[in-house]
Amino acid sequence: MKFGKELASQMVQEWREAYMDYKHLKKLLKNILKSREKNALPSSVSRCGFSKRNSTLYRSFSGLMGRDNCAIKSEDEVILVNQVQPGSSENDWFYQTIFLKSSEDGGEEESHFFKILDDEYNKVLRFYKEKVKKVILQAEELSKQMDKLVSLRIEVYKPLMEQNVNHQEVESSDPEPEEGPAINIVQELGRSSENASEETPKCDDRGQDSPLWPASLSSLDHVKINIETNGPLTTLKKVIKSMKKSDITYRIEDLRRAEEKLRRAFVEYYQQLRLLKRYRSSNMSAFSKIMKKFDKITSRKASSSYLHMIDKSYLGSSDEVNKLIERVEATFVKHFSNGNRRKGVKLLKPRNKMERHRTSYLLGILTGCSVALVVGIIVAIHARGLIRHDGGEQYMNNIFPLYSLFGFIFLHMLMYGVNTYLWRQFRVNYTFIFGFRSGTELGFREIFLLASAFSVLTLVAVLSNLDMEMDPRTQRFQTLTELVPAGLVMVLLLITFCPFNIIYRSSRFFLIRCAWHCLFAPIYKVTFSDIFLADQLTSQVQAFRSLQFYICYYGWGDFKRRSNRCLESKVYEILYIVVAIIPFWSRVLQCLRRLFEEKDLKHGINSLKYLSTVVALVIRTIYGFRRGTFWKIMAASSSGVTTVFNTYWDIVMDWGLLQKTARNSWLRDKLLISNRAVYFVAIIVNILLRLVWMQLVLDFNEAPFLHRRSMIALVACLEILRRGIWNFFRFNDTSTTLPLQRKNFACITSWPRSSSIMKMPEQLTHCFKN
Structure with missing residues (x-):
């Protein structure tokens, strides 16, 4: 090198x-x-000045006991x-x-x-x-x-x-204690x-x-x-x-x-x-x-x-x-x-985490299995004509929302794995930023391994569901066929909350703890990991709604006949709104907590940004239920305002770009990526993906080859993709570092969360205060 x-x-x-x-x-x-x-x-010189030989031939002899001929003379x-x-x-x-x-x-x-x-x-x-x-x-x-x-x-x-x-x-006669x-x-x-x-x-x-x-x-x-x-x-x-x-x-x-x-x-x-x-x-x-x-x-x-x-x-x-x-x-x-x-x-x-060959080996096997299962599902759908089947509409309204949940989770895991790989390539110390315990953090290989295992589990469930449904020999097991998605959810919950030291327990418990802090945001001190997770959850609105649909479909719907009346319930409509605004409301409370503690007006403005998103989401959801010109105008205007607000905050406040007086024109002073075009492309992509959700409001989503459920899922996937891009550039430079004090990490030291190799204490607090 x-x-x-x-x-x-x-x-x-x-x-x-x-x-x-x-x-x-x-x-x-x-x-x-x-x-x-x-x-x-x-332009070159040998060990004893070969290129200057002609000039040295005419210098006085320094003697056999003199200094080295290659030594530097005063002249x-x-x-x-x-x-x-x-x-x-x-x-x-x-x-x-x-x-x-x-x-x-x-x-x-x-x-x-x-x-x-x-x-x-x-x-x-x-x-x-x-x-x-x-x-x-x-x-x-x-x-x-x-x-x-x-x-x-x-x-x-x-x-x-x-x-x-x-x-x-008295104790001298007793055995020596530990x-x-x-x-x-x-x-x-x-x-x-x-x-x-x-x-x-x-x-x-x-x-x-x-x-x-x-x-x-x-x-x-x-x-x-x-x-x-x-x-x-x-x-x-x-x-x-x-x-x-x-x-x-x-x-x-x-x-x-x-x-x-x-x-x-x-x-x-x-x-x-x-x-x-x-x-x-x-x-x-x-x-x-x-x-x-x-x-x-x-x-x-x-x-x-x-x-x-x-x-x-x-x-x-x-x-x-x-x-x-x-x-x-x-x-x-x-x-x-x-x-x-x-x-x-x-x-x-x-402690440097040891890379294990078996992780890469299992990753390759599971990835190959995933590809094979996807091909098998495509072949089964086309061979049996399920797209033109009479029950296609019923399947899209009842079964597709159940399995789309796993697609959202898999895509987010995949994007997080890509983020960790890029952070590692660009030497971003994400383990320190999140506060992971040294040696227990998940690398990109482990994340891809979990994602591939998750995809195999999901695809096996989908293929088995299709096979059991179309095979005449299994028609009598209709109840078991419909319970496959619910069984898969139960398996995932058991793995997530498993108390045994298997399947990366420390990482699972870290995720559970952060999720708990997000759920009760005002009463827990805000840390960077809590904020980051809450931001990720704001891009998983459709996943939360899919979980709500699970409860309605298996609790109050007739899942044996593949039918439900969830949308006819007023309670379901209210919960449909409440469930979607939970992650945004969590971010509002986190910003208010930080405003109260740090007395920084920026956090108050940030809370207004999330509050505007909550208002736009509520109005847009009501428009989806009620329709009408009035609600359409209200949904379009509120969504437009919050889109502009969020886009500006992403690019200027979170990424630190579009600075007029920056050393790099319209970017910022320090760039981790030498190719400046990457930043401009990221800005354009972020704006376009922010505007995608406006399609659902303005009814530009009428595509003859896509079902409305598929269009909603596609928009949700694009939002997850945008969040993955946002994650990388959020950590891309120290100028965009979120100034959070790590009081929960070390009692004597508190310092801003760095987006790069470890930034050490700049200010000191104390375990013991005078």
């Missing part, structure tokens, strides 16, 4: 602009090479690097290179190269200094939190320690109980608190535990009253929550340090590579001077990040893994 591609693969996408522009500098070197070839200047110096400080701050220091051969042929291009090189280096140096300063501040904040955590441990386990001291002789965090702390404090009155803990040479001295309890005098569980009780407490100082109690449950959240904060902070270390090494390698290329092309020896400057500068000589990494490892091993270094380092470092 060429170094340019290797550098691009190692980049932290959020810091992409802060990396050295290796591609641009390499382009400048190519221009220099072309210029030298055009002017017949030497051979090409560049002079100066350190300039225009201001009083240390951050104002920058480096400026003077090219000493500018008077030679091609010297102007080389001088321009060093000017650009200096700009790139000063950019990298400035960014690195800022990041190091931030991680040092975060380290200080983490240290304060750790002091309070250790004090909290003493406060919580003090009764156990006293009990252990008072009954030490070691755990509580026992370890009690034993550690018991060894130094005589020093408990000391206010200031001693420190060892590593900067860690000494195990022979307990932490001071005075740090708990003016703090309270700031660990909020994401649930209805927490919300009610915040609305009714705030916790008073006199009500503060320290429980072992609070300690465990604090330990878990602070442990995760240490893991995320450690990942930031690793990324910063990799940023430094990648850029230093890039400068080394580009300077060696310069020497090779120009037959000069400027790399030694420039790389010597880099080694002496802050970028090359600073060691703060490495020291912080060592101290974080030592602290984590001591306080969160009971001194087991191997276990602690394993928890700190990210």
Whole structure:
């Protein structure tokens, strides 16, 4: 792999602009090479300066014990690097290179190269200094939190320690209990109980608190535990009253929550340090590579001077990040893994999910089975003339809505699998954005595997239904034939809510939890995963209505005779509207919750967008039942307004495009995809797919070759397709990141949800608030 591609693969996408522009500098070197070839200047050099042999033959002999003939002489110096400080701050220091051969042929291009090189280096140096300063501040904040955590441990386990001291002789005859965090702390404090009155803990040479001295309890005098569980009780407490100082109690449950959240904060902070270390090494390698290329092309020896400057500068000589990494490892091993270094380092470092060949193998088999089943269904339909069959209309009105549910779910799973594949290709860290537990997230292969298995299950049910219906030998099993779709729904529900650790249980439960939060949106704190799922559900209106039809068809309809009177019921019509607006109403409540907490007017406007969609959906549904000119005008006008509103919000607010003053005309400053045409195509496609649902309102859907049920299903599928496109561009760049604080993920850290490689804490909150 060429170094340019290797550098691009190692980049932290959020810091992409802060990396050295290796591609641009390499382009400048190519221009220099072309210029030298055009002017017949030497463009390469051997190990000991073969291209300059004629000039070296006439130099004085340096002796057998002299320096290497290839060493740089003072008269051979090409560049002079100066350190300039225009201001009083240390951050104002920058480096400026003077090219000493500018008077030679091609010297102007080389001088321009060093000017650009200096700009790139000063950019990298400035960014690195800022990041190091931030991680040092975060380290200080983490240290304060750790002091309070250790004090909290003493406060919580003090009764156990006293009990252990008072009954030490009695318990000495009993078997040794199993070691755990509580026992370890009690034993550690018991060894130094005589020093408990000391206010200031001693420190060892590593900067860690000494195990022979307990932490001071005075740090708990003016703090309270700031660990909020994401649930209805927490919300009610915040609305009714705030916790008073006199009500503060320290429980072992609070300690465990604090330990878990602070442990995760240490893991995320450690990942930031690793990324910063990799940023430094990648850029230093890039400068080394580009300077060696310069020497090779120009037959000069400027790399030694420039790389010597880099080694002496802050970028090359600073060691703060490495020291912080060592101290974080030592602290984590001591306080969160009971001194087991191997276990602690394993928890700190990210776990790479192993790709299994059996996943790809099963995916291929199930995909082939799906294709074969689709062909079999098409052949069965045409061979038996089911399209022209007398019961075709009855089938489309009763059976087709039942099976269309599975089609909507399969298409959404397929689009999500495509999204995960594209996010991975463009290095979007979707696992961190959603808050998936490391190592348990589903990759695109697993998602495609589930989708293919789901399709096989559905297609088998469809084919068996058709076969049982048309085969004279199974005519007496009419009830069993009609119950096949209901049985398939029951199987899917059993798999989804299965409590056993099979079929990706952690992912299934994560989905169930997010769906529960969406259903009770106002009383749960809003997280990005909840918002994302609610947005997906807004594109599954027809799926919700299909579920409602299941209940009506099998509960109140005559499914044995394949008939129903659902549309004749006023209750069904009302529920037909209510079921469709549930996901939109959930988004309204989520936006209002965020408006109340973050005091950002944008969330209020976003809630109005979803509210307008609710109004348009209600009026459009009434028009479908009532018809008439008045309802048609109302449906068309409301749908038009909400279509324009939603389209503008998709493109401008969610995608961050159509910015007049952007560096990329009518797009945005930072583009993850280099081909700008992709963004314009996505804008056009989004507008067209947003306008598709207007066909159902304006009656442009009268197609002789499509049944109305098929047209409704087709429009629903196009909406799912639009949502899949929206998903990709929603995560496409950091400028469109939704600023949600991850308080449910780490108690000490909160930061915006990033759309790219992990963005670490920029602001700090606390487990323990003063």
